[in-house]
Amino acid sequence: MVKVLISDKMDPKAAEIFRARGIQVDEITGKTKEELIAIIGEYDGLAIRSATKVTKEIIAAATNLKVVGRAGIGVDNVDIPSASAAGIVVMNTPFGNSITTAEHAIALMFALARQLPEADASTQAGKWEKNRFMGVELTSKTLGLIGAGNIGSIVAERARGIKMKVVAYDPFLTPERAIDMGVEKVTLDELLARADFITLHTPLTDQTRNILSRENIAKTKKGVRIINCARGGLVDEVALKEALDSGQVGGAALDVFVEEPATNSPLFNTPNFISTPHLGASTSEAQVNVAIQVAEQLSDFLLDGGVTNALNMPSLSAEEAPKLKPYMALAERLGSLIGQLAHDNLTKISIEVEGAAAELNIKPITGAVLAGLMSRYSDTVNMVNAPFLAKERGLDVREVRHDREGDYHTLIRVSVQTEEGEKSVAGTLFGNAAPRLVEIFGIKVEADLAGNMLYIVNEDAPGFIGRLGSSLGDAGINIGTFHLGRRGSGSEAVLLLSIDSPIPEPVLWALCKLPGVKTVKALKF
Numbered sequence: 119m120v121k122v123l124i125s126d127k128m129d130p131k132a133a134e135i136f137r138a139r140g141i142q143v144d145e146i147t148g149k150t151k152e153e154l155i156a157i158i159g160e161y162d163g164l165a166i167r168s169a170t171k172v173t174k175e176i177i178a179a180a181t182n183l184k185v186v187g188r189a190g191i192g193v194d195n196v197d198i199p200s201a202s203a204a205g206i207v208v209m210n211t212p213f214g215n216s217i218t219t220a221e222h223a224i225a226l227m228f229a230l231a232r233q234l235p236e237a238d239a240s241t242q243a244g245k246w247e248k249n250r251f252m253g254v255e256l257t258s259k260t261l262g263l264i265g266a267g268n269i270g271s272i273v274a275e276r277a278r279g280i281k282m283k284v285v286a287y288d289p290f291l292t293p294e295r296a297i298d299m300g301v302e303k304v305t306l307d308e309l310l311a312r313a314d315f316i317t318l319h320t321p322l323t324d325q326t327r328n329i330l331s332r333e334n335i336a337k338t339k340k341g342v343r344i345i346n347c348a349r350g351g352l353v354d355e356v357a358l359k360e361a362l363d364s365g366q367v368g369g370a371a372l373d374v375f376v377e378e379p380a381t382n383s384p385l386f387n388t389p390n391f392i393s394t395p396h397l398g399a400s401t402s403e404a405q406v407n408v409a410i411q412v413a414e415q416l417s418d419f420l421l422d423g424g425v426t427n428a429l430n431m432p433s434l435s436a437e438e439a440p441k442l443k444p445y446m447a448l449a450e451r452l453g454s455l456i457g458q459l460a461h462d463n464l465t466k467i468s469i470e471v472e473g474a475a476a477e478l479n480i481k482p483i484t485g486a487v488l489a490g491l492m493s494r495y496s497d498t499v500n501m502v503n504a505p506f507l508a509k510e511r512g513l514d515v516r517e518v519r520h521d522r523e524g525d526y527h528t529l530i531r532v533s534v535q536t537e538e539g540e541k542s543v544a545g546t547l548f549g550n551a552a553p554r555l556v557e558i559f560g561i562k563v564e565a566d567l568a569g570n571m572l573y574i575v576n577e578d579a580p581g582f583i584g585r586l587g588s589s590l591g592d593a594g595i596n597i598g599t600f601h602l603g604r605r606g607s608g609s610e611a612v613l614l615l616s617i618d619s620p621i622p623e624p625v626l627w628a629l630c631k632l633p634g635v636k637t638v639k640a641l642k643f
Contacts, residue, residue, distance in 0.1 A: 120420045122163035125149060125170045128189055129409035132165060139417045155179040163416045165189060166196075174200040187416045189408040190215060190399055192349065193429060194322070202430045205503040209415050209428050213268060214408035215399035220272035222398045223317050223347045226371035230315075230343045231256055233369075235392050254314075257281045262313025264306070264329060265320030265348065266291045266299065273317055274301050285309050288320075310337040315345065322349035332357035341368035347398040350374040359384045362391060373398050425482075431502050432481030445475055445530065446486040446501075448545050448553035451567040451643055452532045453490025455555070456543050458641050459573060466535035467491065467513055472520035474528035474550075480517050487532055488515070526556065558612060563603030565614040571641040572621060577634035578604050578611040585632055586613070593625040610636070 122136055124145045136143035146157070151173065158164070158180045165187045166172065172186055177200045186196055188210040201208050229235060232253035240247050261277045263270045266288040274284045284301040287309045296303040306329075309316070316338070320326050330344065330353040344367060346353050355376060361367040362385075371392040375383055378396060385391050399408070418424035423443065424436030434442065449469070469484050485501035492499045492507045499507060508515060526546040533542035544557040545567075555565045576582055583602075590597060596618040604611035621640050629638045 120163070121161045122165060122416060122420070123158070123161040124165045125154065126165075126167035126189075127169075128165065128167060128412075129406045131406060132189070132409040132413040135410065135413035136417060139421060141417060141420065151176065158183065163187065163420055165412050165416060168192065168195055170195065172196040172201070177201055177204050177206065180204070180206070185209065185416055185419050187211075187412040189412040191219075192321075194349075198430055199506075201502075202506045203503050205500040207419060207425060207428050207502050208430050209412070209419070209426065211408045211411040211415070212427055214411045215401075215404035216268045216272055218401045218404035219347055219398035220269050220276065220319075222373060222394075223269075223273050223319070223345050224276050226345045226347065226373065226392060226394070227256065227261075227315055227317065227343070229392055230345065230369040230371050230390075233390070236390075256315075258283070259314040260285060260312050262309040262316045263287070263301065264309065264316065264318045264352075266296075266301065267319060269348075270317075270319035271299050273319060274299050282315075285312060306334070307337060310334055311339060313339065313342060315343045317345045318348045318352050320348055320352065322351045327351050328354045330354060330358070332360070335361045335366065338366065340366055343367070343369040343371075345371045347373040350376045350378060350380075356384055359388055362388050431485060431505075432479070434479065434482050438479055438482075442478060442482050444547055444551050444553065445478060445528075446482055448547060449483045449486035449530055449532075450490040451553055452530060452543050452545050452555070453487035454493055454643060455490075455558070455567060455641070456532050456534055456541065457491040457494045459543075459559075459639060460534050460536050460541050463537055464511075464513060464534050466516065467508075468516040468518060468531075468533040470518040470520060470529075470531040470533070472522055472524055472529045472531075473526060475530055476519045476521060480519060483530065484515065484517055487530075491532075491534075529556075531557075555614070558603070558614075561603040561605055561610070561612045563601055563612055563614060565601035566599065566616065567641075567643050568616065569598075569643060570617050570620050571643065572613070572615040572617060572629075573637070573639040573641055574613040574615070574629070574635065575637040576611055576613065576632075577636070578607065578609055579634050582611075582632070582634050583613075586629070589629060589632065590615075590617070590625075593622070593628070595619065595621060595625065 119142045121142045125147060127147050133143050133145055155176055158176055162182055163185045167189050174197050183206050185207040191210055191212050193210050196208050198208050233251045237251045259282050261282045261284045263274055263286040266286040277284050278300050285304045286301045287304055287306045291303050332354055335357055358370055362370060369390040373394045374396055415426045418436040422436045423439035425431060425434040469487050471480055488504035488508050489499055489501050492504045529544055529546050531542055531544040533540055541559050545553055545555045548554050555567055598616035598618055601614040626638060626640055
């Protein structure tokens with residue numbers, strides 16, 4: 119039975135979903151790194167929130183682990199490169215707490231505009247400082263969004279509802295999407311110069327780290343108010359402290375910090391500063407939503423092969439997976455075949471699809487081809503780490519989709535560039551289910567690719583097949599199937615034989631010495 123570990127506190131609905139779908143689930147929380155290393159090898163899936171740190175050491179011990187699911191957006195606590203290298207899918211749930219996080223940003227914006235925390239503290243202290251707390255209206259003010267993805271778009275919608283003008287900086291925001299959102303797409307410098315309020319809704323990357331640096335904060339409109347409910351590290355906290363003290367920034371509200379738990383931030387006790395302890399996703403609705411989503415995503419993957427919201431492989435819905443399964447099997451065998459036959463020092467690989475295959479999601483097909491190809495380098499390769507291994511070896515991967523109709527209702531062709539030139543193999547599906555090779559290095563040949571096989575290139579001459587059969591018979595090797603193709607009468611011929619057992623090395627060398635033989639290669643599928 120498939121086993122999943124829930125290692126952080128999570129809504130009970132997650133475990134209920136796993137059990138309802140026939141998955142064994144253990145809820146074991148609060149374990150130390152060493153304790154987790156001791157048990158993780160038993161599990162196929164791991165469901166976490168932010169407390170569990172999925173480190174390189176834990177991944178090394180997770181010998182059966184296939185997927186890590188983060189109930190939430192951020193995956194800072196998962197070593198994704200190590201997981202990818204180990205062939206482990208890493209998923210998050212980016213939409214389960216989107217509304218909650220967006221609403222928290224709006225709440226902090228209101229709190230800054232009307233100085234609500236300070237006014238509350240003053241009033242509860244027995245003071246009545248009505249004239250001290252002079253706020254500003256949000257209506258007609260300009261909100262600058264840094265990041266206009268899912269959460270940013272919700273913030274924009276809410277801001278427009280209170281009659282704010284919204285400008286957005288996001289390198290991936292298209293003009294058409296900006297129009298749909300009702301925002302103006304601007305450069306970062308334009309946003310800094312025009313915004314009365316700035317909210318951040320972008321992941322923390324090398325490109326976004328300290329996007330509100332000392333230099334950029336200096337470019338803002340004097341008195342700007344800044345809200346960050348995204349990731350600590352997007353704002354230079356020391357520079358923000360200085361800007362609050364000088365009045366360049368009129369107010370700031372942070373839900374996230376560079377170091378968390380934040381117990382000694384330079385911003386604490388600064389006037390016009392509001393802080394909350396990473397509450398962006400902290401509503402009962404969001405906790406239930408992300409728990410349900412992570413359980414459904416892990417179940418779909420472990421049971422049906424569906425991939426949703428993965429950070430290190432293409433998405434593949436549970437509905438798509440059964441339809442793509444035979445194509446992926448064909449793709450993996452074609453990749454394996456060309457990987458076993460082509461020489462080393464491959465520089466390029468091209469995956470071409472036509473017919474019915476051209477109407478499908480090509481990314482999983484590419485992943486399957488690379489998994490087959492890279493299996494020559496590792497016995498733990500799969501669709502997750504195969505692209506990682508290909509990139510590591512500098513392999514240039516191309517995908518080509520053809521609308522043309524060929525000789526087959528569907529066709530996948532895999533071509534590689536070698537020192538001897540380009541070599542390609544092609545295959546189709548018989549009955550929409552059975553993978554079948556139909557071409558190898560320019561020669562038409564129909565063959566199943568399964569089990570132990572022999573690939574032989576020889577001169578097309580009378581008597582060769584008889585000599586080959588006698589040699590294999592004398593060695594006790596039984597032939598299962600026999601597939602023959604040739605470029606033309608009397609020219610080069612190709613034989614693909616399935617055999618019932620692996621061929622011993624001495625027999626292989628004996629076959630190489632048969633008259634007319636050019637190449638002999640043992641294959642394994």
